[in-house]
Amino acid sequence: MNLIANIGRFLFAIPMVIFGVFHFVNTRSFQNVVPSFIPGQTFWVYLTGAALIAAGISILIKKQIQLVSNLLAIMLLIFAVFVHLPLAIDGDQLAASSLLKDVALAGGAFILGNYFKDK
Template identity: 40%
Template sequence: MKQAAKVSAYIYATVMFIFGIQHFMYADFVATLVPGWIPFHLFWVYFTALALMSSAVSIYIGICAKWGCLLLACMIWVFILTIHIPLLINSHFDGGKITNALKDTGLASCAFILAWIYQQEGIK
């Protein structure tokens, strides 16, 4: 189980690292997804990119991985609460928006599970 968890953690970290790179590559588009009431859209896009990449690095090197996963999960839940839920309220029959909300719910759940595994089994 420990080996499978470790491989899964590295795969998850790779996905998060790639998402971070994509935030830099497509910053102007991603900035349009930040709710209008939040100022400094590009700052938050770059901050999110660095947070995604930092959490991935913490998993790769095994330093503060539990905290990296917990903070990542909380950040993704902020996205769910501030972006996805308002979009679903306004257009709840849009399949793409439902899929994106569920995807982020799954990603946050995986980060919480990884944090628990780091806590329980101490994988590095």
């Protein structure tokens, strides 16, 4: 089971790092996703990108996995509720897919954090 859990940990963490890098490479695209009622769109894109990279690296090197995974899950749920849900309600199918993806990833992050809490 340890081998499978560690493979899952890598399969979860590596995309987080890549998603974070995307925030820096495609900043303008992500700025358009930040709700207009939130000031400083560029700041939030960079901050969330850095958080995704930091979370992914922390999970990869097994440092503070429970804390990091729980914080990551909360961030993903915030994305789901404030970014994707309003667009999904308006009928945007891509936003609905992103909503479901972020909810699923948040669930995975909670499970990951719980599994590795004592390891």
